[in-house]
Amino acid sequence: MKNYSIILAALVMSSCASTRRHNEQRATCIPPEKLKEDVDYAYSKLQKMHPQLYWYISKKELDHKFDSLKQTFDEPLTPLQFYFKLQPVIADIREGHLALRVPRKKFTKREIKKLEHKKGMFSRFEYYVQGNHLFIVENKDSIEGIQPGTEVLSINGIPVAEYMKKYRELISSDGYNMTFQSYFLKDVFFNFYTAENGFADRASIETLYKGKKHTYILHRENKTETDLEKDKEQEKRTPERKVNDYVAFSNSYNRNFKFLDQDSTTAYMKIKSFSRDHSEQFYKEAFAKIKNAKTKYLIIDVRNNYGGSLQEINNLYSYLAPEPFVLIKPSQLTSRLSPLRTNYFRKSSAFQYAFKSLAYPTYVFSQTFSTYKKDGKVYYKMKADKPTQPNKDAFHGKVFVLINGGSFSASSIITAKLQYDKRAILVGEETGGANDGTVAGFYSYQKLPNSKINLPIGLLLVQPNIDFMNTRRGVIPDVTIPDSMQDVIDKKDPQLEWVKNEIAKDKKHQ
Numbered sequence: 346m347k348n349y350s351i352i353l354a355a356l357v358m359s360s361c362a363s364t365r366r367h368n369e370q371r372a373t374c375i376p377p378e379k380l381k382e383d384v385d386y387a388y389s390k391l392q393k394m395h396p397q398l399y400w401y402i403s404k405k406e407l408d409h410k411f412d413s414l415k416q417t418f419d420e421p422l423t424p425l426q427f428y429f430k431l432q433p434v435i436a437d438i439r440e441g442h443l444a445l446r447v448p449r450k451k452f453t454k455r456e457i458k459k460l461e462h463k464k465g466m467f468s469r470f471e472y473y474v475q476g477n478h479l480f481i482v483e484n485k486d487s488i489e490g491i492q493p494g495t496e497v498l499s500i501n502g503i504p505v506a507e508y509m510k511k512y513r514e515l516i517s518s519d520g521y522n523m524t525f526q527s528y529f530l531k532d533v534f535f536n537f538y539t540a541e542n543g544f545a546d547r548a549s550i551e552t553l554y555k556g557k558k559h560t561y562i563l564h565r566e567n568k569t570e571t572d573l574e575k576d577k578e579q580e581k582r583t584p585e586r587k588v589n590d591y592v593a594f595s596n597s598y599n600r601n602f603k604f605l606d607q608d609s610t611t612a613y614m615k616i617k618s619f620s621r622d623h624s625e626q627f628y629k630e631a632f633a634k635i636k637n638a639k640t641k642y643l644i645i646d647v648r649n650n651y652g653g654s655l656q657e658i659n660n661l662y663s664y665l666a667p668e669p670f671v672l673i674k675p676s677q678l679t680s681r682l683s684p685l686r687t688n689y690f691r692k693s694s695a696f697q698y699a700f701k702s703l704a705y706p707t708y709v710f711s712q713t714f715s716t717y718k719k720d721g722k723v724y725y726k727m728k729a730d731k732p733t734q735p736n737k738d739a740f741h742g743k744v745f746v747l748i749n750g751g752s753f754s755a756s757s758i759i760t761a762k763l764q765y766d767k768r769a770i771l772v773g774e775e776t777g778g779a780n781d782g783t784v785a786g787f788y789s790y791q792k793l794p795n796s797k798i799n800l801p802i803g804l805l806l807v808q809p810n811i812d813f814m815n816t817r818r819g820v821i822p823d824v825t826i827p828d829s830m831q832d833v834i835d836k837k838d839p840q841l842e843w844v845k846n847e848i849a850k851d852k853k854h855q
Contacts, residue, residue: 374421379795401439424448424796433514441519446799477509495554520817524750525777602631609638619653652754659729675724677806684712686789744769752776765811776819782808
């Protein structure tokens with residue numbers, strides 16, 4: 346027992362030392378020549394691994410952008426300062442999954458525990474982004490009596506518009522998409538802000554509401570015993586929470602299913618994320634209910650769904666397809682070695698590292714034989730690029746799918762396929778993900794040698810099995826219905842209401 350205590354103490358000390366080194370490195374300025382080395386390193390890795398690097402930007406233009414960036418380095422920069430200069434160039438590649446990781450401060454276990462016992466300061470509001478304006482649209486805890494519709498003009502004296510302009514340049518979207526940035530920016534604005542300014546316990550915000558300005562002082566309050574008990578309760582995983590993929594942090598479900606009318610004519614399925622966790626059971630139960638109820642209409646809501654598992658959307662499509670289908674085209678790689686560049690041992694504990702070492706030969710064997718060459722190109726074997734049979738409980742009625750700028754990645758792949766196959770009517774706004782596919786699948790995590798910033802590079806070109814439109818845009822809905830900030834505040838849903846009205850009309854003509 347004494348030996349175990351010594352080992353545990355050593356691990357704790359090692360972890361603390363690692364955190365300290367990380368934070369010291371994060372605060373250290375890097376000479377210009379070393380910054381240029383990191384730029385060259387990042388570009389060389391992208392050229393070697395990214396299967397569609399010049400999809401939305403020419404090589405000549407991208408070469409120029411990287412060369413021009415290097416010319417701006419005339420003084421040392423911290424990793425965070427360097428990030429804010431390099432990431433806009435990465436974003437100009439216009440590949441939504443491609444982005445540097447923000448070099449954040451690391452916290453010790455004690456600091457993390459302390460933060461867990463405090464309420465959020467900015468995260469307790471819901472936001473809406475319009476241009477370079479940031480609005481509060483929900484204040485669940487009635488903090489300072491701030492009303493929905495209030496615009497945040499400045500934080501600690503710095504105009505929000507300045508942050509907006511700066512942060513917009515950091516966000517990658519697929520191609521020339523017109524909707525993704527605002528949806529994503531409302532979710533990540535304060536991630537960028539805290540990376541720059543830290544986790545303070547107090548902030549002053551200047552606001553504007555109905556023409557009147559007001560200054561509020563926000564505080565990071567301590568959680569009460571009741572709050573802490575509620576946190577523990579939310580972390581419990583009941584069978585229902587597993588199937589619907591409960592998320593304790595937001596106290597919500599990734600999947601919901603219900604009938605919208607008493608006679609079960611219309612079914613509604615909300616999917617916030619294709620997380621795959623227990624998804625097979627969810628779809629099995631939901632579509633069995635739909636079949637038993639003889640439901641005629643199905644509404645699938647993938648608004649604000651940033652994507653996830655290909656396996657899950659392939660399974661979902663099997664419940665919608667009238668005949669055998671192939672969801673995606675064969676997924677292209679830059680080389681047969683790409684699958685072995687996925688940082689197999691990344692984030693492994695000592696025990697995990699030992700176990701993975703034993704399994705590594707099997708991993709190498711399976712990954713090597715998962716690739717094949719055809720017409721001079723290398724592809725990765727995927728279940729979703731093979732014919733799939735419709736499920737025995739497949740739905741044969743009318744399908745509507747709700748989409749918006751927050752529908753990204755896998756959400757765009759399945760909606761592009763549904764639209765192409767004329768299996769669904771898409772309602773809402775242009776998706777945030779491209780109509781013609783994306784680069785993701787699995788990643789190689791590259792660490793820039795001097796700044797130590799992580800650059801995850803997607804290795805697979807994943808495209809829906811459709812005839813490409815080459816619009817360089819998202820999936821365009823069949824019926825375009827945008828929502829407004831006032832709709833959000835009033836909890837109105839014009840897209841869903843349009844579908845309900847359309848179903849009501851269809852019923853009358855039967």
